[in-house]
Amino acid sequence: xxxxxxxxxxxxxxxxxxxxxxxxxxxxxxxxxxxxxxxxxxxxxxxxxxxxxxxxxxxxxxxxxxxxxxxxxxxxxxxxxxxxxxxxxxxxxxxxxxxxxxxxxxxxxxx
Amino acid sequence: xxxxxxxxxxxxxxxxxxxxxxxxxxxxxxxxxxxxxxxxxxxxxxxxxxxxxxxxxxxxxxxxxxxxxxxxxxxxxxxxxxxxxxxxxxxxxxxxxxxxxxxxxxxxxxxxxxxxx
Numbered sequence: 001x002x003x004x005x006x007x008x009x010x011x012x013x014x015x016x017x018x019x020x021x022x023x024x025x026x027x028x029x030x031x032x033x034x035x036x037x038x039x040x041x042x043x044x045x046x047x048x049x050x051x052x053x054x055x056x057x058x059x060x061x062x063x064x065x066x067x068x069x070x071x072x073x074x075x076x077x078x079x080x081x082x083x084x085x086x087x088x089x090x091x092x093x094x095x096x097x098x099x100x101x102x103x104x105x106x107x108x109x110x111x
Numbered sequence: 112x113x114x115x116x117x118x119x120x121x122x123x124x125x126x127x128x129x130x131x132x133x134x135x136x137x138x139x140x141x142x143x144x145x146x147x148x149x150x151x152x153x154x155x156x157x158x159x160x161x162x163x164x165x166x167x168x169x170x171x172x173x174x175x176x177x178x179x180x181x182x183x184x185x186x187x188x189x190x191x192x193x194x195x196x197x198x199x200x201x202x203x204x205x206x207x208x209x210x211x212x213x214x215x216x217x218x219x220x221x222x223x224x225x226x227x228x
Contacts, residue, residue, distance in 0.1 A: 034216070043115075043204050043219035044155065089154060097143060097208055097215055101154040 012108045019077040021105045023090035028071060032093035035064060035075045038104075039086045047075070047088075077107075085109045113139050115207050117220035124195055125228055132190045132223045134205030140185035141207035145217065146178075149202040161188045195227045 013019045025033070031052040036044035050057045050064045050073075057064050063076040073090050087106050091099040114137040124130050134144055143162050147155040159180050161167040167180035179191040188207075192199055204222040208215040 036219075041202075041222070041224070043117075043206075043222045046216055046218070049216065097145075097217070098157060098160065099145070099155075099206075099217060100157075103154050 009103070010106045010108065012110060013080050015080060015082060015109050015111050017080055019075075019080045019084070019107055019109075021075045021077075021088050021090075021107065023073040023075075023102050025071050025073060025090070025092050025102075027092060027100075028068075030092045033064070033066060033073050034091045034093065034099070035062075035073075036089045036091060036101075037084075037086045038089060044089060080107075080109050082109050082111060113207070113209070113216075113218040115141075115205065115218045115220040117203075117205060117223050119223060120221060121224045121226075123226045123228065126196050127194055129191055129193045130195055130225060132192070132203055132205075132225075134188045134190070134207070134220055136186045136207045136218075139207075139209055141188075141209060142185065143208050144182060144188040145206045145208075146180060146188075146190050147204045147206070149204060149222075151202075155204060158190075192225065195225070197227045200225055200227045 034049040035047040037047050038044045048059045048062050048064050050066050055066050061078045065074045087104045089104050090102040116135045118133045146158045148158050149155045157170050158173045159167045159169045161180050161182040163182045163185050169175045182188040202222050202224050206217040206219045208217050
């Protein structure tokens with residue numbers, strides 16, 4: 001079946017640096033993507049979303065880029081802070097609002 | 112913002128018992144709720160989709176007789192793990208959406224950790 005996956009399982013960055021988390025998806029028909037942040041023992045927290053008619057969307061300190069040609073999604077976090085340490089999941093919204101989650105990337109921020 | 116709660120947050124039970132987990136949308140009405148299961152260091156796997164007033168739709172490989180879902184109101188869905196076994200130990204997370212549009216944001220609950228001894 002089609003799936004969403006991630007390139008890097010763990011990303012370690014220095015506090016203050018920018019972080020880039022990548023995600024590859026395989027369902028070319030997907031038209032809506034979401035990034036979630038999950039802290040240990042908690043449920044996923046919505047960060048930012050993007051529709052397929054866009055290639056970039058910015059939020060507060062976060063930017064999502066969508067490259068439909070290569071079916072690639074990325075999350076950029078500016079000036080990474082210790083509070084950003086968590087597991088980040090990309091998710092693909094399938095028909096009927098069903099979400100297919102990628103494998104997750106753990107972001108570790110070094111002080 | 113939309114808040115989803117779950118109860119209990121952590122439950123430990125003996126093998127063979129049944130456990131009920133509640134998922135509530137606190138400040139909005141949820142036409143659809145979803146139940147996920149997450150094993151340690153793994154991603155979320157969708158178990159079932161629950162629409163208020165109708166039967167839940169289960170994903171392939173999820174036993175509907177073992178994981179009973181009831182969505183009796185627009186603010187409450189319950190997941191009952193019947194005759195739980197140690198392999199059912201997992202983190203169960205629910206989410207909820209409002210209008211059912213194709214791109215509605217899913218709001219997630221805090222999760223319930225189930226440990227079966």
